Structure formats: structure tokens, C-alpha cells
Amino acid sequence: MNLILLENKDFVEPETVVVKGRRLKHLLSVNKVNEKDSLVCGLLNGKIGTGKIKKKSESFLEMTVTLNQDPPAPLPLTLVLALPRPKMLKRIIETVTTLGVKTIYLINSWRVEKSYWQSPLLDTDTMAKHMILGLEQSRDTIMPEIFQKRFFTKFVNEDLPLISKNSLRVTAHPKTSRICPVGINKETTLVIGPEGGFIDIEIETLEKQGFLSCNIGQRILKVETAVTFLISRLFS
Amino acid sequence: MNLILLENKDFVEPETVVVKGRRLKHLLSVNKVNEKDSLVCGLLNGKIGTGKIKKKSESFLEMTVTLNQDPPAPLPLTLVLALPRPKMLKRIIETVTTLGVKTIYLINSWRVEKSYWQSPLLDTDTMAKHMILGLEQSRDTIMPEIFQKRFFTKFVNEDLPLISKNSLRVTAHPKTSRICPVGINKETTLVIGPEGGFIDIEIETLEKQGFLSCNIGQRILKVETAVTFLISRLFS
Numbered sequence: 001m002n003l004i005l006l007e008n009k010d011f012v013e014p015e016t017v018v019v020k021g022r023r024l025k026h027l028l029s030v031n032k033v034n035e036k037d038s039l040v041c042g043l044l045n046g047k048i049g050t051g052k053i054k055k056k057s058e059s060f061l062e063m064t065v066t067l068n069q070d071p072p073a074p075l076p077l078t079l080v081l082a083l084p085r086p087k088m089l090k091r092i093i094e095t096v097t098t099l100g101v102k103t104i105y106l107i108n109s110w111r112v113e114k115s116y117w118q119s120p121l122l123d124t125d126t127m128a129k130h131m132i133l134g135l136e137q138s139r140d141t142i143m144p145e146i147f148q149k150r151f152f153t154k155f156v157n158e159d160l161p162l163i164s165k166n167s168l169r170v171t172a173h174p175k176t177s178r179i180c181p182v183g184i185n186k187e188t189t190l191v192i193g194p195e196g197g198f199i200d201i202e203i204e205t206l207e208k209q210g211f212l213s214c215n216i217g218q219r220i221l222k223v224e225t226a227v228t229f230l231i232s233r234l235f236s
Numbered sequence: 237m238n239l240i241l242l243e244n245k246d247f248v249e250p251e252t253v254v255v256k257g258r259r260l261k262h263l264l265s266v267n268k269v270n271e272k273d274s275l276v277c278g279l280l281n282g283k284i285g286t287g288k289i290k291k292k293s294e295s296f297l298e299m300t301v302t303l304n305q306d307p308p309a310p311l312p313l314t315l316v317l318a319l320p321r322p323k324m325l326k327r328i329i330e331t332v333t334t335l336g337v338k339t340i341y342l343i344n345s346w347r348v349e350k351s352y353w354q355s356p357l358l359d360t361d362t363m364a365k366h367m368i369l370g371l372e373q374s375r376d377t378i379m380p381e382i383f384q385k386r387f388f389t390k391f392v393n394e395d396l397p398l399i400s401k402n403s404l405r406v407t408a409h410p411k412t413s414r415i416c417p418v419g420i421n422k423e424t425t426l427v428i429g430p431e432g433g434f435i436d437i438e439i440e441t442l443e444k445q446g447f448l449s450c451n452i453g454q455r456i457l458k459v460e461t462a463v464t465f466l467i468s469r470l471f472s
Contacts, residue, residue: 002456072454095461138455182419182472218308219374220238225331228461232468236418 001026003139004041004051005132006065017041017051019061027061041065042141071141075100075235076187078163082109082194083148084223086119090130092224097134097144099231105163107149109202111194122148156205164189164209171206172230173197173213180214184234192230195223237262239375240277240287241368242301253277253287255297263297277301278377307377311336311471312423314399318345318430319384320459322355326366328460333370333380335467341399343385345438347430358384392441400425400445407442408466409433409449416450419472426466431459 004027010017019027027033035056041063042048048071051063083106084092096104108117120126131144149155167187170180174197191211198206203213216229240263246253255263263269271292277299278284284307287299319342320328332340344353356362367379385391403423406416410433427447434442439449452465 095458098455098457098461099465100455137458140455219334219336219376221334222331222373225334225464228464229335229468232465233472236469236472 001031001136002040003048003136003141004039004063005044005136005141006041006051007044012062015064015066016054017063017065019063020059024059024061028056028058033061039063040139041067042071042135042139043067044141045143046141047071048139048141072100072139074102074142075231076167076185077101077231077235078103078105078167078189079227080105080107080160080163080189080191081223081227082107082192082198083112083116084194085113085116086121088222088224089116089119089121092227093127093130093144093146094134094137095224095228096231097131097140098138099228100138100140101231102142102144104144104146105149105155106146107155108152109194110152110199111196117150152202153205156202156209160189160206160209164211169209169211170234171198171203171211171213172216172226173203174215174220176213176215178212178214180216180230180233182233183236188234190230190234192223192227237267237372238276239284239372239377240275240299241280241372241377242277242287243280248298251300251302252290253299253301255299256295260295260297264292264294269297275299276375277303278307278371278375279303280377281379282377283307284375284377308336308375310338310378311467312403312421313337313467313471314339314341314403314425315463316341316343316396316399316425316427317459317463318343318428318434319348319352320430321349321352322357324458324460325352325355325357328463329363329366329382330370330373331460331464332467333367333376334374335464336374336376337467338378338380340380340382341385341391342382343391344388345430346388346435347432353386388438389441392438392445396425396442396445400447405445405447406470407434407439407447407449408452408462409439410451410456412449412451414448414450416452416466416469418469420470424470426470428459428463428466 037053038050041051047067048069049067051065055062079101167189171191273289274286277287283303284305285303287301291298403425407427
């Protein structure tokens with residue numbers, strides 16, 4: 001835990017917080033904190049700063065906090081991802097949160113297994129847990145927004161033009177010869193398909209909306225590797 | 237499975253192979269192959285090409301294979317990694333194999349927990365299994381070599397100068413202001429520390445051997461994310 005993510009309900013006085021539960025357990029057993037230690041803290045969707053430990057016990061931690069710095073800049077990226085299998089989704093959500101992605105669309109596609117949409121992982125609270133782990137890792141406070149879209153064609157034709165307005169439009173697609181651009185560092189909408197890739201008609205639908213199909217070389221990567229690889233490449 | 241990785245013992249005739257076990261199971265249940273299908277095949281540490289299914293049953297698959305193409309080019313990278321916790325190591329080995337890394341040193345460091353070195357994952361056969369999954373994913377055939385080095389200072393002072401000769405020397409280190417270079421695309425030796433990072437004396441030891449400490453921005457990434465992120469950045 002590189003940052004203690006605080007919520008308004010943790011404040012007992014304007015500059016005093018009491019931390020319990022999962023965060024306390026982690027701070028005691030992994031970070032091995034002690035009284036008088038100064039730790040990096042941040043308010044969910046707010047500023048970051050430091051917290052000084054006043055009291056430490058087995059059941060709570062009391063800190064005096066000063067929060068006066070902005071969290072790291074978000075990535076200028078909207079990520080559109082064909083729903084991956086649940087185990088992978090969990091890690092991807094955590095990882096892209098760590099990398100600074102703030103807007104994620106999980107969409108359906110021909111090769112997305114229908115059962116994936118039934119996963120309890122897709123519950124708002126469960127997703128939030130994984131995003132919080134990502135924020136704690138990268139010392140960020142701003143929660144990403146995740147949207148679930150179950151109708152591919154409707155989403156691409158009706159929602160995506162607006163979502164991707166004024167941004168670079170890229171689809172990651174192994175079966176194309178155009179190499180993905182490097183170091184774009186401007187507003188981008190990146191669409192990533194399922195394991196096995198989008199089918200031809202899906203690629204055509206995306207191309208009609210201005211999405212360039214680009215590959216990242218001869219090697220076929222797992223979706224979770226491709227996501228990090230592409231983000232690093234686009235924003236290097 | 238994007239490539240069926242064959243071994244010499246699979247050949248029953250010069251151009252005929254019989255596939256059983258794990259690969260057969262995967263081909264039947266996931267790839268859902270049929271007789272007359274053409275599949276991408278490769279010989280372990282050899283050429284790649286195609287295999288045409290002649291006979292399919294519940295217990296074996298017989299194919300006629302033609303192997304006449306080179307596998308994808310390896311990355312010009314030697315990866316030196318402080319031993320991560322076993323669960324993460326498994327995924328990292330698979331991922332870096334997918335990305336084309338062929339030489340990996342797993343080293344000790346102050347913040348590597350001693351128990352990690354007892355993990356059954358470090359057995360040669362278990363490591364090989366994860367490398368094979370990585371090769372199958374990225375349609376490669378060349379097995380990486382993994383070396384385990386349990387004495388940090390001895391390794392850095394005695395082995396590393398020779399290992400990294402004529403290569404760019406980089407240590408990934410969050411606590412430095414130098415930003416990691418982009419698009420190097422030449423022989424590189426990349427050293428990545430444990431969760432929590434190298435301690436100062438370790439960084440100094442590496443710097444004395446010419447290793448530039450570089451960071452990848454304000455965000456602190458998990459080792460498994462950092463590995464992919466750095467490789468994408470160095471070889472974009």
C-alpha cells in the first residue's frame with residue numbers, strides 16, 4: 001500500500017482520521033507502521049498529502065493528516081475493452097487504474113463468452129474494490145468510471161462517435177499491417193478486442209466510425225499484456 | 237493456443253506428428269479443431285510452419301507438418317529481476333516469454349523474502365511449463381534461459397559486467413529523476429527491483445557497474461506491470 005486512501009467517513013475531526021479494517025490490517029502486517037511514522041495519504045477523489053500516526057492499536061490507527069497536493073495527472077485515454085474472462089478482468093481493472101486510466105467501457109463482442117456477463121465481479125462494489133487497490137498502488141485518488149455495454153453495434157454506431165470525439169481512434173488488431181503509433185500523448189480512444197480478436201464485421205463497424213486498426217508486432221499477446229503494452233507505447 | 241509446440245519425440249515419421257495429453261485436450265476443448273484443419277505449429281527451439289490434421293480422436297491427433305519459417309526475432313534484452321513472489325513470478329515468466337525475452341536472471345536483493353527461494357515454482361520443469369505457455373501464446377519456439385543468482389553483490393560485481401558488456405545498462409528505480417529512455421531498440425540489460433524497490437546500497441552497487449537508474453513516471457507500478465511497461469517503452 002503506497003498510499004492510504006481515505007474516505008470522508010474516516011474523518012473524526014477536520015484533520016484527524018481513524019483507520020480500521022482492511023487498511024489497518026495491511027498497514028500493521030505489511031507496511032509494519034509505528035507511532036510517529038509519516039505516511040502518504042489521499043482523500044478518495046480528492047487531494048493527496050501526509051498522515052502522521054498519533055495512536056496505533058490492534059483495532060484502529062489515528063492520524064493527523066494534511067492533504068494539499070493534486071493526485072497524478074490522469075491518462076488522456078478512454079479504454080474500450082471487450083469483456084475479458086473474470087479472472088483476467090480483475091487484474092486488468094487494477095492495472096489500468098494503476099496506469100491512470102479514468103474511463104473504461106466494457107463491451108460485448110462475438111468472441112466474448114456470454115457467461116462472463118454473469119460474473120459477480122461486474123458488481124459495482126466488487127469493481128470498486130479492485131480500482132481502490134490500483135489507486136493505493138500508484139498513489140492516486142481519482143476513481144475510474146466503468147460502463148458496461150452489451151450491444152456491440154449499437155454502442156459502436158451510437159455511443160462511440162460521441163465518446164471518441166476529437167480523440168485519436170485506435171483499434172488493436174493483430175490481423176492488420178498498420179503498426180500502432182508511438183508516443184501520441186494526446187486524447188485517445190483505444191479499443192481492444194477479446195482473446196481471439198474481433199471478427200471481421202466488428203472491425204469494419206469500428207473502421208466506419210474512424211477507428212484505425214493497428215497491430216503491435218508479430219507476437220500475439222494476451223489481452224492483459226496487450227493493455228499495458230499498448231498504453232506504454234501510446235503514452236511513452 | 238496460437239501455436240502447437242512440438243518436440244522431437246512427437247514425430248512418428250519425418251513429417252508426421254502425434255499429439256496427446258495437455259495439447260490435445262486444449263486443441264479439442266478450446267481451439268475445437270477438426271480433421272483437415274491447418275494449424276500453426278513449431279518445433280521447440282526450431283522452425284515454425286503448419287500442421288494439417290489427418291486423424292482426430294479422443295486420445296490423439298495425427299498431423300502432417302511442414303516447418304520452414306523462422307520464429308519471430310528475439311528481443312535484444314537481458315532481464316535481471318529481483319525474485320518476485322511466486323504467484324507473480326509465474327505470470328511474469330509467461331509474459332516476458334510472450335514478449336520475446338530470451339535471457340532472464342532471477343536475483344536476490346534485500347527486500348526479496350527468503351521464503352520465495354524455497355518455492356517449487358523455481359524447479360526447472362515448472363519454469364519450463366510456464367515458458368512453454370508463453371511460447372504457445374506468441375507463436376515462438378525458442379525457450380528462454382533462466383539463471384538463479386542468490387548473492388546480489390557477487391552477481392552485480394562479478395557476473396553482471398560481462399553479461400551486460402556492450403549493452404545499454406538500465407535499472408528501473410522509482411526514486412530517481414532520470415526518465416527511462418524510449419525506443420532504444422538495441423542490446424539492453426534491464427534490472428528491475430523487488431516490490432518496495434532496491435535499497436540505496438544496491439542502487440549504488442549497480443551504478444558503479446554503469447547501470448543508469450531510471451524511473452517511468454510518478455506512478456508506482458507493480459513489478460509485473462512495470463516489466464511489460466518498460467519492455468514496451470524500450471522497444472517501441
